[in-house]
Amino acid sequence: MISPIDEPGTDNAGNPYTSAKEMWRLEAGEGDEAKEKQKKEEWYRNGVAYWENVEASVDGVLGGYGHVSSVDIAESEAFLKETYGARLVETGDQPLRALDCGAGVGRISKNLLLKHFHKVDLLEPARHFLDAARVSLSAGPSGEGAEGTSGHRAVNFFYQGAQEFTPEAGRYDVIWVQWFIGHLTDQDFVNFFQRAKDGLKPGGIFILKENTAHSGFVVDKEDHSITRSHPYFLDLFKRAGMQVHRTKLQNSFPKELFKVRMYAVSPEGGPPLPAPLPKKQYSTRQKSRANLPGRIS
């Protein structure tokens, strides 16, 4: 069977690449010793520069599709509960912590993560998005002390690209990776998961939610990102030493968008996922909802 990296792809104007390997050589200088460092820096700089010119709002980070935010959050929440249910309610004395990577203006932290996790950290390389997230999540100027009435709060606001980030060891129950991993080259995707897995508590998981190409890949020359196919994701998870526990397609999105898929992954050889809970057992839901800022939409 042909490896996903050898499959052909296109850019968003339909121009072909013979393989992902060729694409990464052209776009990020991979395999070309003389140009690799400079081209790779350019790839990341151009990606962030695109977002720096986008309005710091939910509509901005969703490319004008701000109206899909609530249905996105609803299906993410169902996936989180089905995947991680028991751990969300049986915390003992331990605070639940999540990391929101490529967090944009804090849309997911505000509407989902802060409902279920006592402490949420955000990682985002576009400064004005991170500033907007700080305001939206009511943090002080240093990012500390964003205390909601439920006691759940945004704690750290990391101004960094994921290709450079290393989390504090053993800090997180869940690392949320949504709609940004296309900015990372394949090698940095693998390196990111290999570094970030040390940031998970024992039994912690990553949830990745991303656009998927029908086959191969599609490069967006405007925002300098790549949309990968489902087999391409599976291949990268394998290379990163990750096992995929569950995967599910997002249902209710406009037809013209890429198919969006959710993955629950954790380091190979780790413990099985906690049991899902029947919906009626989520007794924290009402309490948390009442204490958190309203949903945007």
Ligand SMILES: C[S@@+](CC[C@H](N)C(=O)[O-])C[C@H]1O[C@@H](n2cnc3c(N)ncnc32)[C@H](O)[C@@H]1O
């Ligand atoms: C489509 S927006 C999604 C934002 C957020 N995840 C959400 O769903 O609301 C893409 C985000 O990825 C961020 N981003 C771009 N390059 C990145 C990188 N190298 N590492 C981490 N995040 C990056 C952008 O600044 C932007 O906030």
